[in-house]
Amino acid sequence: MTVQTPDKAPSRKQRLQEKQRRQLLAVDIVDKAEIKVHKAESELAVAVTEAVRVFGDEQSASEGLDMPIEAIHRFLTMAREAGVEPAEAGADTP
Numbered sequence: 260m261t262v263q264t265p266d267k268a269p270s271r272k273q274r275l276q277e278k279q280r281r282q283l284l285a286v287d288i289v290d291k292a293e294i295k296v297h298k299a300e301s302e303l304a305v306a307v308t309e310a311v312r313v314f315g316d317e318q319s320a321s322e323g324l325d326m327p328i329e330a331i332h333r334f335l336t337m338a339r340e341a342g343v344e345p346a347e348a349g350a351d352t353p
Contacts, residue, residue, distance in 0.1 A: 300334075305343050307334035 269277070307320070311331065314320040321328045338344075 300337065301341060304334040304337035304341065307331060308338040308343055311335065 307324070307326075307330075310324055311317055311320040314323050317328060317331050317335070320326075321331050324331075
């Protein structure tokens with residue numbers, strides 16, 4: 260029969276390694292989420308650009324989408340910076 264010793268508390272090095280592992284995991288999760296957010300914002304910017312084209316102007320799009328005009332402007336700016344113009348956004352629609 261062998262004598263069992265109670266589980267030893269993790270060493271300082273082990274605790275630090277575990278903390279660093281959790282921190283790196285958190286950073287990785289945040290990085291992946293930021294990529295998803297950026298992609299979604301880009302898609303929304305294209306959609307808002309198309310909505311402005313369809314509604315005729317920014318104010319009408321703001322009212323039709325129930326979106327503040329400031330948000331409309333922000334998404335239009337994002338789309339322009341990405342090189343998307345209203346005609347391009349709706350080019351594949353009849």
